[in-house]
Amino acid sequence: MTTPSETTGTATQKRFIAGAVCPACQVMDGIRMWEVDSVPHRDCVHCGYNDTLNAEGNSIPSEVPTRVNTSGLQAPKPKAVGQALQFFPNPKLKKKD
Numbered sequence: 001m002t003t004p005s006e007t008t009g010t011a012t013q014k015r016f017i018a019g020a021v022c023p024a025c026q027v028m029d030g031i032r033m034w035e036v037d038s039v040p041h042r043d044c045v046h047c048g049y050n051d052t053l054n055a056e057g058n059s060i061p062s063e064v065p066t067r068v069n070t071s072g073l074q075a076p077k078p079k080a081v082g083q084a085l086q087f088f089p090n091p092k093l094k095k096k097d
């Protein structure tokens, strides 16, 4: 069984992208880019934002879940958008005695 202890020739070299603006903090010239398995990655040296580019060149923000402290104790946040409860008098439910 061969266990490569060192990966030679595949040193990750981050290069600054001139003129690139961070999508998170809007600071220019803070974006570095590198490739992992021919997949382009980016990060920002100012705010720590980082994302990955897919085959179409679209940005895929890397959301690191904090699963260190919450080990399955918390359920995923429900996306309750536009689920406002409206209490208004419904004539059909009103019963007069």
Ligand SMILES: [Zn+2]
Pocket: 022, 023, 024, 025, 026, 027, 030, 044, 045, 046, 047, 048, 049
């Ligand atoms: Zn940034």
